[in-house]
Amino acid sequence: MSGNSIGKLFSVTTFGESHGLALGAIVDGCPPGLDISESDLQHDLDRRKPGTSRYTTQRREDDVVKILSGVFEGKTTGTSIGLLIENTDQRSKDYGKIKDRFRPMHADYTYQQKYGSRDYRGGGRSSARETAMRVAAGAIAKKYLQVYCGIEVRGYLSQLGPIAIDKVDWSVVESNPFFCPDADKVADMEVFMQKLRKSGDSVGAKLTVVATGMPVGLGEPVFDRLDADIAHALMGINAVKGVEIGAGFDCVDALGSAHRDELTPEGFTSNNAGGVLGGISSGQDLIAHLALKPTSSILVPGNTVDIEGNPVEVITTGRHDPCVGIRAVPIAEAMVAIVLMDHFLRNRGQNGNVQSTTPIIPAEKP
Amino acid sequence: MSGNSIGKLFSVTTFGESHGLALGAIVDGCPPGLDISESDLQHDLDRRKPGTSRYTTQRREDDVVKILSGVFEGKTTGTSIGLLIENTDQRSKDYGKIKDRFRPMHADYTYQQKYGSRDYRGGGRSSARETAMRVAAGAIAKKYLQVYCGIEVRGYLSQLGPIAIDKVDWSVVESNPFFCPDADKVADMEVFMQKLRKSGDSVGAKLTVVATGMPVGLGEPVFDRLDADIAHALMGINAVKGVEIGAGFDCVDALGSAHRDELTPEGFTSNNAGGVLGGISSGQDLIAHLALKPTSSILVPGNTVDIEGNPVEVITTGRHDPCVGIRAVPIAEAMVAIVLMDHFLRNRGQNGNVQSTTPIIPAEKP
């Protein structure tokens, strides 16, 4: 029944419900000696935090994380790290009215059937609120990867509903409320989101996560492949319905002669593989895309059944994001970082040591 | 470093290289009492077997599987099941010429860098030949799911290069060499594949796997979600670059009001979720799509480097499928069955027992 842990050598286990007393995580396997403090974790938590713009839920959570163990005199000790975020804003009254009915596209129905009961307050454990701990844990992985491996994990919004980006300019990603890397699309997105909010509806989104500075050799064929573990980690994020590595579904209609990434002494000529060959990192950038469905909690009335199976109407009046995809950028980064950290630890000091291998060719052609 | 096992309660561990002595697997966790014989496994192995049509590799492998343990007097004993397939056709000479050069889009380069050496014969462990054991192991899961859970796992080819299907007629899937469920497209596919073979090129494909008769309640939030484990299992198949559950990437441009699957006393009104809500099966059909890249081994000359990093040309003259996607249908079915079997065992006998729960509503609206 257990299923709240991820990772083999670097493992993250979480607990906590949307309206419980607190959210928590145990990060196990972080090597000793990493300089880490609460502020390192808070940065990404703030990027995910609700209520930061009028395009996200107005629920107010400070999401202040405490490190309870595993760090001594500013450095990790190599023992398990305990993390805690206390829930402050718990307007349970918002949720009483959906106590006995199942919100369409939510986990209400499946939780009720699986467990025979459920914490209906804000979705309980099924709420995306749980992902705050993934972001906190992921921040530790991100810092370790950056300091010790030179790996940078970053993400952006590649499509908001019908609005797809045309270019990627990392410098603008953090300077707009959408994590949009294309400055020319931000205005359209704002207009679209305002209309959407008025209509009480919601929309889906597509995100992209990129890891640069990748070593060659991460990933354990045949089942613990790097791409397989990335897919597991990203599909495990609330509302995600699709995952692609590199060219993804575009490869369906491609010819082998055009699709293949050729090798030259100066590097690969392209990166349709998304940085993974045979389940092992190639040294090229790791590129993953994910699709998130529209927020299920909307003001538009819908049909459902109650706990007895009688037809009822449901309107979700809680405070929700019109597009959950936007705030999912730091979550997706965190999940990718957790997977990379795990695979890095599984490979350290090996023959074909990912730390010491000199790549036969550089990653990218200039 | 280990990574050749999948599953927690129903686990499959495999070994074997393309041109080694044999392929093998250990299936651990199958409950006792299941009627099983080699012929039950052989059926799916024959569906995957190369050389069955002129659209697949002409390499001849009988792929005769032997059950070495775990079955006594025709029934599983509950102990580990040992499976073995001896390699018969091993034309290693085909591969000598690529011993020192890396085939583009293959795992040659990453295996060499990760391990410091590699079995270059037909790709060694990275060859799709390894998937024969997944199919054999999956056949045990498929039979158990069918007999004890009423779950049927089936797959089909939903797109071959540019040719997408328009309808799904299960009755024709097994009667054409493409696992194509749309009889009207088979002729086009044959023409396309003949042209493709002449050109020495290859193409990608999209597959769909559907599990019917699903119980409500399979999947362990928040990390061992059913959809996350399905994504892991399918992305771990050779050449797969994308995985979708239900509507997948189509949800990006969808509105919540249109996308949500409403509940009625007669069942869900649609299945955009693909049978999974909050990581838990809803009782609707489980629907997964996967994208496979074009075969990397093609006759069209390409650029690469040798083991010293010098530029060289490569032509793969071995016997290969012009579209690996076709034969991957039974492999994808097997992986989905292995995941479902594992989650079924994790849920048996629980409060909210997936065996005993009476769904509040039926799965599908008539």
Place this chain on the structure above:
Amino acid sequence: MSGNSIGKLFSVTTFGESHGLALGAIVDGCPPGLDISESDLQHDLDRRKPGTSRYTTQRREDDVVKILSGVFEGKTTGTSIGLLIENTDQRSKDYGKIKDRFRPMHADYTYQQKYGSRDYRGGGRSSARETAMRVAAGAIAKKYLQVYCGIEVRGYLSQLGPIAIDKVDWSVVESNPFFCPDADKVADMEVFMQKLRKSGDSVGAKLTVVATGMPVGLGEPVFDRLDADIAHALMGINAVKGVEIGAGFDCVDALGSAHRDELTPEGFTSNNAGGVLGGISSGQDLIAHLALKPTSSILVPGNTVDIEGNPVEVITTGRHDPCVGIRAVPIAEAMVAIVLMDHFLRNRGQNGNVQSTTPIIPAEKP
């Protein structure tokens, strides 16, 4: 590197150092519907609590546990349970003087060498203080086993230094400060402990844990045997140096004809096996013994080296138990309960269902 989790389906992950902010645990896999409250956990925590008698450390810790998640309206929800105990009494000054020297028989030296640094305050993570969370988590397992399986897990002190018990009377175990089941030995133990305390020395102990109401069928050969998992769990308790199942080391000098437990229609004639045959529970009482070494922290001066390897003398002036074995009784019970709970969940609903199997013979001969 990770190693702070135990259990496959019922898993417990812990964090926390002796003098950190708090201790915590995540209990994952507890089925839904179990009535549980903090008082259920507090009972065993109080049995383990220091400072309860003059035979244990005088360190004062209230060890008040909080349930932060996984319980809703008094019942477990089936999701992960977060537990927290805040450290109140942290006299770090006690420990400054051993900052740079390694206490003999402690983990100081190995932690320093393994991690390159260590939290020296009271042993940090290596302190037995960490076991408080095992007791809290084990209390959940104990209650579930009692309510749903009719399994009772209890322990007692079978030997304190040279004083071995002659009989087991469960009714007196909780009524003396030693968990001694032989009322006639309590006075001797008091005298012995007073002398010991005056001498500033410490002594070892032997404990016994018994699980009654065992079903037949728990344990997964060949590696996840019930006895193997019990041995793992008990040897993993601080200071434990030996584990026995049933007759244990007495079987070395025994003849097969005398040692074997014969089966009769009325039950087994003896229980030298300790309730496990072939790694699977037989339905007889599960009986395990464990040996705990003398407390390493004593007032008797000893030789050691400092962090530069120079010879130094060490005296541990902190507040310590003269016999750690005494307070380990609830810890050993908790570890056995956690293992039994895990194996129970792994077997529910199986063919040969441990819940439904009617034993061919009763467990014990009247």
Place this chain on the structure above:
Amino acid sequence: MSGNSIGKLFSVTTFGESHGLALGAIVDGCPPGLDISESDLQHDLDRRKPGTSRYTTQRREDDVVKILSGVFEGKTTGTSIGLLIENTDQRSKDYGKIKDRFRPMHADYTYQQKYGSRDYRGGGRSSARETAMRVAAGAIAKKYLQVYCGIEVRGYLSQLGPIAIDKVDWSVVESNPFFCPDADKVADMEVFMQKLRKSGDSVGAKLTVVATGMPVGLGEPVFDRLDADIAHALMGINAVKGVEIGAGFDCVDALGSAHRDELTPEGFTSNNAGGVLGGISSGQDLIAHLALKPTSSILVPGNTVDIEGNPVEVITTGRHDPCVGIRAVPIAEAMVAIVLMDHFLRNRGQNGNVQSTTPIIPAEKP
């Protein structure tokens, strides 16, 4: 239900029954580049092999192991290693008569109850014959540890029934049929075993395994401690009922002042800890003892019940060891080697790297 795997990074999964077609194992996680051949494995298999002296079963098994994958041009590739031993001597007729009755102290009864059926031929999966694959897999670990880590894992018989050894002379261990390290006891053991054989009875034994050349730092507190994993691995061997690390149960009656291993610039003054402090290796020799019960299959008639629960008499006329402990020496070595290998891989390349750490003091005082 699965339970036939051991190890996290170096994992061994086995299959096979006493009288099935073959025994097999998959060794996953062995780093690439290790020179290994079947003869390396055969050596230990021959040490375990039955029929080598008149003190062991006369069953004849050549136990010829085949390496089916994972080794290319004489070196491990880093991929999974498939091992196979075909059963040659299968006198099933020997076992027909115990088809319907349960041999006392055997797994017959628990297998029947757990699985609802059983392979009664020679105990099927519960037979010690399964341990042949552990020895084969362990031989790979032993060689890796020796070549890359300088760790030597060896064992001996420390007590045969009432005959305990007085000294350990490694040079004689392999030169007598008992793995006895005390030449002066061999004659007594021969006399004792001849009497025992005539009486048709059996006896227990105590074994000791020692690992020399240990690095400091192996073991992952708090649950994956080195001693806990050793206990798990040794208690999981057929017939083992007790495990000790270092002084083991002798510590119960010891005083802390006398028991502690003091540190000096020249090394530890003693090794009561058995080479493990706080679950982490100290660099001293790892010392483990295990107790094996008398062979359950004896010629002395005994009472039991049949499958209907009726009282019956049983005599085991199969060919069995009068003392299973003797042949268990290579099995115990293998299990310790597998655990050490797993922990070595978990620690490579870490801060506090077990490969690079310079111990502050040497392991032993001269």
